Amino acid sequence: xxxxxxxxxxxxxxxxxxxxxxxxxxxxxxxxxxxxxxxxxxxxxxxxxxxxxxxxxxxxxxxxxxxxxxxxxxxxxxxxxxxxxxxxxxxxxxxxxxxxxxxxxxxxxxxxxxxxxxxxxxxxxxxxxxxxxxxxxxxxxxxxxxxxxxxxxxxxxxxxxxxxxxxxxxxxxxxxxxxxxxxxxxxxxxxxxxxxxxxxxxxxxxxxxxxxxxxxxxxxxxxxxxxxxxxxxxxxxxxxxxxxxxxxxxxxxxxxxxxxxxxxxxxxxxxxxxxxxxxxxxxxxxxxxxxxxxxxxxxxxxxxxxxxxxxxxxxxxxxxxxxxxxxxxxxxxxxxxxxxxxxxxxxxxxxxxxxxxxxxxxxxxxxxxxxxxxxxxxxxxxxxxxxxxxxxxxxxxxxxxxxxxxxxxxxxxxxxxxxxxxxxxxxxxxxxxxxxxxxxxxxxxxxxxxxxxxxxxxxxxxxxxxxxxxxxxxxxxxxxxxxxxxxxxxxxxxxxxxxxxxxxxxxxxxxxxxxxxxxxxxxxxxxxxxxxxxxxxxxxxxxxxxxxxxxxxx
Numbered sequence: 269x270x271x272x273x274x275x276x277x278x279x280x281x282x283x284x285x286x287x288x289x290x291x292x293x294x295x296x297x298x299x300x301x302x303x304x305x306x307x308x309x310x311x312x313x314x315x316x317x318x319x320x321x322x323x324x325x326x327x328x329x330x331x332x333x334x335x336x337x338x339x340x341x342x343x344x345x346x347x348x349x350x351x352x353x354x355x356x357x358x359x360x361x362x363x364x365x366x367x368x369x370x371x372x373x374x375x376x377x378x379x380x381x382x383x384x385x386x387x388x389x390x391x392x393x394x395x396x397x398x399x400x401x402x403x404x405x406x407x408x409x410x411x412x413x414x415x416x417x418x419x420x421x422x423x424x425x426x427x428x429x430x431x432x433x434x435x436x437x438x439x440x441x442x443x444x445x446x447x448x449x450x451x452x453x454x455x456x457x458x459x460x461x462x463x464x465x466x467x468x469x470x471x472x473x474x475x476x477x478x479x480x481x482x483x484x485x486x487x488x489x490x491x492x493x494x495x496x497x498x499x500x501x502x503x504x505x506x507x508x509x510x511x512x513x514x515x516x517x518x519x520x521x522x523x524x525x526x527x528x529x530x531x532x533x534x535x536x537x538x539x540x541x542x543x544x545x546x547x548x549x550x551x552x553x554x555x556x557x558x559x560x561x562x563x564x565x566x567x568x569x570x571x572x573x574x575x576x577x578x579x580x581x582x583x584x585x586x587x588x589x590x591x592x593x594x595x596x597x598x599x600x601x602x603x604x605x606x607x608x609x610x611x612x613x614x615x616x617x618x619x620x621x622x623x624x625x626x627x628x629x630x631x632x633x634x635x636x637x638x639x640x641x642x643x644x645x646x647x648x649x650x651x652x653x654x655x656x657x658x659x660x661x662x663x664x665x666x667x668x669x670x671x672x673x674x675x676x677x678x679x680x681x682x683x684x685x686x687x688x689x690x691x692x693x694x695x696x697x698x699x700x701x702x703x704x705x706x707x708x709x710x711x712x713x714x715x716x717x718x719x720x721x722x723x724x725x726x727x728x729x730x731x732x733x734x735x736x737x738x739x740x741x742x743x744x745x746x747x748x749x750x751x752x753x754x755x756x757x758x759x760x761x762x763x764x765x766x767x768x769x770x771x772x773x774x775x776x777x778x779x780x781x782x783x784x785x786x787x788x789x790x791x792x793x794x795x796x797x798x799x800x801x802x803x804x805x806x807x808x809x810x811x812x813x814x815x816x817x818x819x820x821x822x
Contacts, residue, residue, distance in 0.1 A: 272377045272822040276385035279526050288522060291356060291530040291557045298522065301393050304384050307519040308532070310478065312553050319555040320354075321589040321694040325564040325644075326573035326633075328626045329766075330756055332608050333598040336377065336646045336676060340594045340683070341564040343380035343675020344644075344690065346527040347683025348560055353691065356558035357382070357529060360546045360566070361396065361521070361536040362389045363464045365436040365799055367821075368807035374536075377822070378676030380683070382523050382531045386818045395472075396434045396463050396536070398517040402485075402510040403468040407431045409506045410490050411446065414454050422499050424456040427491035428780060430797075434463035438800030461797040465541045470785035472514060473535035473547040474583055481518055482511040484784040498743060500783070520550035527680050530557070539566025540756040541797050543575040543787070548584040560694070567756040569593060569629040570721050577637055578702050578717075579749050579787055587700050590693035591633045591641045592686070594673075595626045597651040597659065603767045614652045623662050624768035628723055628759065630668050636720050638699035642689045643670045706749050710737045710779070713750045714790055718774045722759045726773045733790075736779040745781045745788060753791040761793035 270278075284306045288298050298306040325341040338359065345357035359382065362374035367389050375385045382388060391397070407429055414422055433440065440460035446453030463469060467488055475481035486502030493499060501507050520534040534550035537543055544566030545551075554561040565572030573591070580586065597619060598611045604622030606615060626643065633641045643663050645656065660670040671689050674682030704716040711727070718724040729737070740746060757763040760772045776790045801807075809820035 273385060275379060276381050276383050279383055281383055282524060282528055284522060287524045287530050305387060305393060306522045308522050308553055310519060313549060313556055315556045317556050320559045320561050322555060322586060323560060323562050323590050323690055324573060324576060324588050325562060325592045325594060326569040327594040328599060328629055329568040329758060331599040331602040333596060333602050333611060335594050335596055335599055337564055337594045338374055339376045339380045339676055340644050340673055341562050342376040342382060342525050343679060343683035344686050345529050345562045346380060346525055346680030347687035349527060349529045350680045350684055351687050354559040355529060356554040356561050357531045358546050358550050358554045358561055358563040359531065359533045361392055361533050363536055364434045365462050369436045369805055370802040379526060379679035380675040381526050382533060383526060386821060388533060389821060393521050395517040398513050399468050399472060400432050400434055400463045402513040403432045403466045405510060406501050406506045409504050411453060413504055420499050420503055421493045422491050423494045424454060429490040430459050430461045432461045432463045432466045436799040436801045441798045462799060464536050464538045465797040467782045467785050469537045470542050470782060472518060473537055473545060474785055476548055478518060481514060482507050485510045488784040489781055520553050539572035539575060541753045541795060543579045543751050544572040545576045545580045569632060570759055571756055574721050575751060579751060582702060582749060583786060588639055590690055591639050592644050592690065593629055593641055594644050596646045597655045598648055600626060612650045614655060616654060616658060619655055619658055622767055627662060627666060628768045630666050632721055636703055638701050640693040640696050640698055641668055642693060643668055644673045644686050645670055647672050647674060707747050710741060710746050710788060714776060717752055723768060723770055724760060724774050725771045728773050728775045730777045732778050733776045740779060740781050745783060749787045751787045751789045753789055753795045755793055755795060
């Protein structure tokens with residue numbers, strides 16, 4: 269069996285100019301980054317053209333068995349292209365941390381991939397490097413301001429801005445810097461986040477224009493004065509220089525699928541610690557280029573989809589036409605209590621016990637958000653007819669169709685049936701609504717997410733969280749949407765509670781403001797903003813041959 273990278277490297281790619289032309293882009297609309305990549309100008313999203321239909325692909329709560337959400341997104345787009353539909357796919361960029369860690373890349377798999385796969389999974393067009401540089405410039409200007417006399421009276425113990433690097437490096441979670449005395453800086457406790465968890469990443473993905481980007485950057489709260497007043501990047505006069513670093517990174521990236529479908533890959537915030545969606549600019553550009561735009565949001569629907577709908581769609585004025593919820597029989601059996609090595613045998617009892625996880629996600633999309641949905645089941649050779657029939661029957665009881673998907677092995681051909689169902693759903697009227705009113709008190713917003721989306725019973729707040737909510741509300745940030753930072757492995761804040769647990773309490777340990785991004789972040793459980801590498805990181809298997817060919821990348 270060929271690996272993902274072998275399939276991608278054997279593919280015959282079209283020159284990006286042909287892909288651009290297929291998407292209705294002219295020479296003046298794009299900037300070439302070699303033969304197979306290009307940046308799209310910001311003016312394209314302002315075209316006088318009716319927007320296409322927006323389709324969100326999400327999934328059940330992830331397991332080590334895998335679900336194939338990005339693969340399904342790409343295969344669905346290729347399936348639509350085979351049906352002669354004008355379609356564009358819009359995805360996030362992969363982070364280097366997971367690529368060299370354990371999760372792998374985010375360019376799809378099998379015969380449903382975006383290419384050039386190696387470029388996309390590694391440096392790509394340099395967007396993440398620009399984001400890290402802009403973030404760390406702000407950190408440098410902050411510490412320099414304090415060193416040079418601290419005219420803004422910033423309290424070094426109340427700095428909330430952290431440096432970032434796009435790598436899993438647990439050693440940098442908590443550090444002390446400015447050591448050495450004299451001209452070496454002011455000593456203080458500090459730390460690093462992974463770049464995709466930074467507020468600058470979230471800002472780039474939610475900005476609607478270059479001027480909006482600069483305004484959002486200026487609103488970043490870097491810390492507080494001795495008197496408790498917030499200090500911003502604007503106060504430090506850093507927004508202009510940060511914008512200069514991000515000017516090109518703000519433009520969406522154009523690539524292609526293995527079947528030549530135009531793909532916009534741009535931005536990459538994590539969905540367990542950020543809002544988990546590609547950029548607003550890429551999505552709005554795609555909606556001007558195609559009749560159907562297929563996008564995805566990170567992890568399960570309780571994380572990526574909730575934030576896509578309650579944060580991104582609210583901020584950008586987007587209205588989805590349909591939602592695809594990806595599941596596998598294997599993953600559902602894990603939610604039913606089986607170990608990964610036990611998944612090859614038919615087990616209807618375990619499947620029955622795991623199905624409530626899928627059904628809760630389906631119910632949330634339909635009943636909380638008022639959107640039409642279809643379940644896409646990635647079929648594995650070990651799945652039995654009886655197991656598939658059980659999934660179909662349970663979904664039908666909720667009034668949702670189930671479509672078998674085989675895009676990993678067959679590409680667009682394996683996604684045609686799913687494409688037909690999505691096209692049908694897009695023609696239905698829907699009553700899209702949000703989970704909560706953003707003007708509601710902070711605790712009410714958090715509690716509505718926990719009870720309505722997660723299925724929990726209550727929310728507990730640490731003294732620190734209570735104090736932060738009160739302080740941020742008093743400072744005028746209380747009417748912002750809430751971005752929940754939570755484990756991706758459970759509806760609850762306990763990764764060990766699989767399936768669809770009930771009666772649990774979610775503990776919010778602290779709340780912070782991302783004023784530039786435009787949301788509050790509620791951190792729950794033991795969620796970390798800087799991951800670590802596993803015992804055997806994927807980096808150990810990645811190499812380059814004498815002729816420059818990358819090997820071992822999935």
